[in-house]
Amino acid sequence: MSEITCECGHVNPEGTVLCEACGKPFEENQHLNDNKPEQLLNMRYDGSARRSQTYQRTIVDKIWNFFSSVKIGVSIIIILVIASALGTVFPQEMYLPPGSDPTTHYKEQYGILGQIYYQLGFHNLYSSWWYLLLLAMLGVSIVIASIDRFVPLFKTLRKQKPKRHVNFMKKQRIFGETTSTDIDYKRLKKNLKSKRYKIHEEEGHLLAEKNRFSRWGPYVNHIGLILVLLGAMLRFVPAMYMDEFLWVREGETKEIAGTDGLYYIKNEDFILETYDMEDEANSQFQESLQNQSGPVPENYQTNAVIYERTDLPVVPGKEPELEKVREAEARVNHPIELDNGISLYQASYQQNEFSSMTFKLHDKGNEDTDYGQFTVNLIEPKDEYTLDNGTTIRLERYFPEFELQDGEPTQVSKFPRNPAFIFEVKVPGEETEVSFAGIGVNIDASGENDYKVGLVDFQTRDVTGLTVKRDYTLPIIAFGAAIFMIGVIQGMYWNHRRIWIQPKDTGVWVAGHTNKNWFALKKDIDRIVADTGIEPPVDQQEEKDEAERGNDDGIISDKQ
Amino acid sequence: MKQKGGMTMELSVISSNLLYASFFIYLLATFIFGATVKVSNEKTNHKVGNIGIGVTIVGFLTQIGYFVTRWFAAGHAPVSNLFEFMTFFGMMLVFGFIILFFIYRITLLGLFALPVALLVIAYASMFPTEISPLVPSLKSHWLYIHVTTAALGQAILAISFAAGLIYLIRQVNQEKATKRTRWLEFILFGLLCAVGYIAVGTTFGAVNYEATFEAPVNEQMTQITYEMPPIAGPADGELLTERAFGPLFETPGWMQGVNAPVKFNAILWSVFAGLVIYGVLRLLLRKRIAKSIQPLLKSASPRLVDEVSYRAVAIGFPVFTLGAIIFASIWAQEAWDRFWGWDPKEVWALITWLFYAAFLHLRLTRGWEGERSAWLAVIGFAIIMFNLLAVNLIISGLHSYA
């Protein structure tokens, strides 16, 4: 370790740019902060010794230096920006219309570009390995960059002394020399205090400082970010996160997924309300409602009863004994919350699903004849139905939602939205006949049937779709977000300001530094020195600008 | 019962009148700030600036009046459709300007920030303005909290654009045409497109122009009504209105939704009108527009303007994070059972957030203050506007407002 001993006596760690105690710039290390002799001092991290600037030999050093660079950090962020934007060019797979096949959908909808998009895996971009890798790199970069800077900055700010080196003072952006012996120090201190500066004194030299805590803002907010990222990662641990979906028909009681059979839910009623134009309470929406092509939904709601199973332990296959816990409503924006951390969200619905259909057997030519009726329960259809006259009707096939495709009946889904059946009708003493029956269809396959199976009645009910969620990562993520907010506010709404006042034989020197918002600091100092005999210091950067201006700023001076 | 209906009607009339009034008050304030450009005496300048900010505040209070009365009339906070959201955004822009004016007292900022707000408010009124009912997912207090905070954050960030623009017009060398002068002209052209769109929309609105098409939407024949002459018709559409102009071509099929052709047509009109206005201005001024404005900005200190631009980001970034990321997540968790779902609108909020995070980090690096930072402020504003308008138009997600 080659420590640097300053002329003020302070021993600094290797790689220090400005003496921790007096601020003297060490010649040999100025390049570390890109300082040039003729320029103002770069005050970043107060010239403290950062690991990344000091060691660059081993592979560990190289990795450390890579991730601690702000340039690399910003590059990662920009790549994330571009990647994220790419993911919105076409819809992600999860937002495709239900039932569409991604292998063909992108090509059909978006042509060759869509095809390429799909082939590159951009249809699942946000869960792709490389997107997650970018996020991981972001996290690593945040951690390393923060440690690299926080530790030395913290130490340096604690060791700083009011007495400053000449070269430190002169090369501050805000600097002024006053040649006068008539200076009112008492008033100066009073002014500083009234602006809430803390004053440290060393042999008549003053350091007035405020809001040092704001320097820690970035590190606090970075910790918050890391917590959010960790929380998001924990989602991949199965015990932390559960996401299930439940269709429950009206009148039906179902086990709530993910509760190990402990909880059940009954759907008493599913309600869909739409805005009623006639209702006086909606008069302000009159015009808007008239402009809509269809009714506007006002409420989706499931009236449910929650049950708990009492016959523990759960024996598979055994009919559960249930005890009512409570009645509850799930509405959009108002999920049902159970004691065990599970929430039930109103997520979807299916209206007017068929629950049962009643048929009668009659002569093919005469609808008024009636040889008996039977009712098919569409959730649990029986294989065979027997009529009073001994006729058996076998359910050969059942299509819950059927569609005719090229003349062939095909099953579109397993939900009874448009049921159809193939029946085998056996009237005692006659040949077996095959009939195809559904809503508005009745096909006689052979063309030689004597009988017909005709629909006489049906019942419908609504089905509610609920998501079942339990997410133990939420508290971690929320906590991280809160820490992040505290950190950004701390770093953004306050700034760290320091004013150094150094008595000299000829008068007094004043210098000022802030980590942001120089005009505000300048205003502070001007007010503080106003009635003390000290001349207001100047913004050396602004002066330099002014000197350079006019030469190259391209403004055509019309008059003047 | 009858009475309630009458009263809400009356309230909504008062409300829209207040909005009109605030618009003209902002316009007046803009002219007052404009007058400070010619005043070289610092004292007088200060005085005129005080009058300007006073008028601005009166306008702001008037617009608050609009907001509150409309809230009463609707029974919910008026931030639930694109008209309401953009109007609110305009109001927050003025608020952001007021904050930064009191920190830095630069009158020039008013000359740039207020016109942006005026543009946004006028643009908003191109969308359907009637009070609309809330669909179930929007019925949440978190909606108001999220939308208002997000809009405030975006508005303060947009002030950074106004300051950045001052910086660029002031600083970009106009002696000869370069890449930088061309980009600068392009930014001004973009603003003129918004002006053009408003002019075209208002004109055809005043004469109640309508042209109706019948076209297949999701395999169903649907009537689509244009309120501007159709340059681009709906794909496979048939014009029903007699003696109507156009269409010259069809809207590309990948733009989805019933309103896509209408919106696409509106974009074409605004580009066309923007080109015309820009062309006329160039002919009148006989030089680049930025070059013509530049001498007026001579009194501005570039470093101060740069600090204002940066300060706006520093103030706006936390507000934006809170509103557009955190409150948005809380609401999404309640309404859609997931706090983050990679919906395009959400992704673009994330992009905005990441972009401004990159901006803040670049500011820590030497050489990124001043001009580069001003360009970044412009890009940031472009991203915000893209999220506001283009994502609704081109990529329709769960947040489809319009």
Ligand code: HEM
């Ligand atoms: C989305 C990701 C990030 C966010 C939202 C974020 C946020 C912030 C904010 C708000 C600041 C304060 C800036 C200022 O005061 O002007 C900051 C500072 C900083 N960030 Fe980040 N950051 C992120 C990622 C990173 C990464 C990847 C790095 C890695 C190089 C990094 C390194 C730094 C450094 C070195 C500082 C300055 C610390 C100081 O001034 O003491 N940040 N960050």
